Amino acid sequence: GAGVSQSPRYKVAKRGQDVALRCDPISGHVSLFWYQQALGQGPEFLTYFQNEAQLDKSGLPSDRFFAERPEGSVSTLKIQRTQQEDSAVYLCASSLPFRETGTDTQYFGPGTRLTVL
């Protein structure tokens, strides 16, 4: 079946522009995660949804970052007034509930590479 998809794969924005990054999780996956990955580093947690509820947004670096998942499937990560330090790869991951699998194995999308000029 289809994996996690993300769009666009690449985004170039001028400093100060708003961007929206989309994630289509695996069908039926309840949990959805966003991570930010800087060059040469591991992914860093941004936020987490269970269905449409955003249960943890402790990793969002500032109030310019906003995520939503209104119908419990597709999610959008929005960054307002982009800054150069926002340049990174943004990864989305989905997983089934722990109670169904006994693990929190996550399935990652290919990421969106954001470059802010």
Next chain:
Amino acid sequence: SQKIEQNSEALNIQEGKTATLTCNYTNYSPAYLQWYRQDPGRGPVFLLLIRENEKEKRKERLKVTFDTTLKQSLFHITASQPADSATYLCALDLYNQGGKLIFGQGTELSVKP
């Protein structure tokens, strides 16, 4: 402070040898530790998970050990192949955190023919 660290240097080995990657952490009490593989331009792919009460887990040519006293996990690839060349990430899965993962910085492995 809380830290998770992997081999800082890239690892270069000869085909057929065993690659051993290290993951150390401080001030965390993970429920699970997971290992992922990441190829350039792609998202991480799950390889193995080990629970806090497990010492060792194997899958084909892969072996993971987990020592909660030392706060260390070792990841072994036996009979390595050039196709194993990638970045390997360890990740902590903490209790009651909804499944969010805390990743190390990754170790780049290069297997030469």
